[in-house]
Amino acid sequence: MDIIRTENIVKDYILGKIKVRALNGIDLQIQKSEFVAIMGPSGSGKSTLMHIIGCLDRATEGTYYLDDVLVSKMPQSSLAAIRNRKIGFVFQSFNLLPHLNILKNVELPLMYGGLSHRKRLARAKEVLQSVGLGDRLKHKPGELSGGERQRVAIARAIVNDPSILLADEPTGNLDSQSGGDILEIFKDLHSQGNTVIMVTHDQAIASRAQRIIKIIDGKIVDGNSDS
Numbered sequence: 770m771d772i773i774r775t776e777n778i779v780k781d782y783i784l785g786k787i788k789v790r791a792l793n794g795i796d797l798q799i800q801k802s803e804f805v806a807i808m809g810p811s812g813s814g815k816s817t818l819m820h821i822i823g824c825l826d827r828a829t830e831g832t833y834y835l836d837d838v839l840v841s842k843m844p845q846s847s848l849a850a851i852r853n854r855k856i857g858f859v860f861q862s863f864n865l866l867p868h869l870n871i872l873k874n875v876e877l878p879l880m881y882g883g884l885s886h887r888k889r890l891a892r893a894k895e896v897l898q899s900v901g902l903g904d905r906l907k908h909k910p911g912e913l914s915g916g917e918r919q920r921v922a923i924a925r926a927i928v929n930d931p932s933i934l935l936a937d938e939p940t941g942n943l944d945s946q947s948g949g950d951i952l953e954i955f956k957d958l959h960s961q962g963n964t965v966i967m968v969t970h971d972q973a974i975a976s977r978a979q980r981i982i983k984i985i986d987g988k989i990v991d992g993n994s995d996s
Contacts, residue, residue: 773822773834777795777832778792779792780814792818792828795818801932804956804978805965805966805978806975808981813986822935856932859919860922860938870907871906875893878929894906900923920954931963937968940974952977
């Protein structure tokens, strides 16, 4: 069953008087519980594609179905609700709030779901323990290593139990040891039934996924099938 399906996705940006085509007719199918790497060189359109899949941006043309629901025409308010409920994001730069401790950082996405404060803290603590940071709850991001900060970012991404985890160059700012540890967490999350989509330019990292989709100049050139 496809959890993600796009048809002829086009994305144009206007830079001054110039129109730049970042995506040029993307037809993509990703099945539920797959672990997929979207790979391509810098400027290939892979991050643009991830932003559209994650409902952070809209396509200029084309259709996007998420769980068989047409989301490409939804209003922004509906997209925000889908993002919070169905999709977790992990970015290369962590995107943590430096003035909050990591427990508060991970609790934040739960504040939109109506849970009591006690239940939010209990869930945030549980998820931080699952990524090996149960003893660092009161530390702020600046007091942690890069690998530990990325673990916090993963905990924040999965605290709402989303069905899809999107990771954009998640090991880009890490040494090889920390990067390997992060990839093992993704592997574990996939084994638990999560759909994991990882954007990378690195073949060695992409090879950890079940399937590699290659994108060049805004077009898929390889890998868009389970064969």
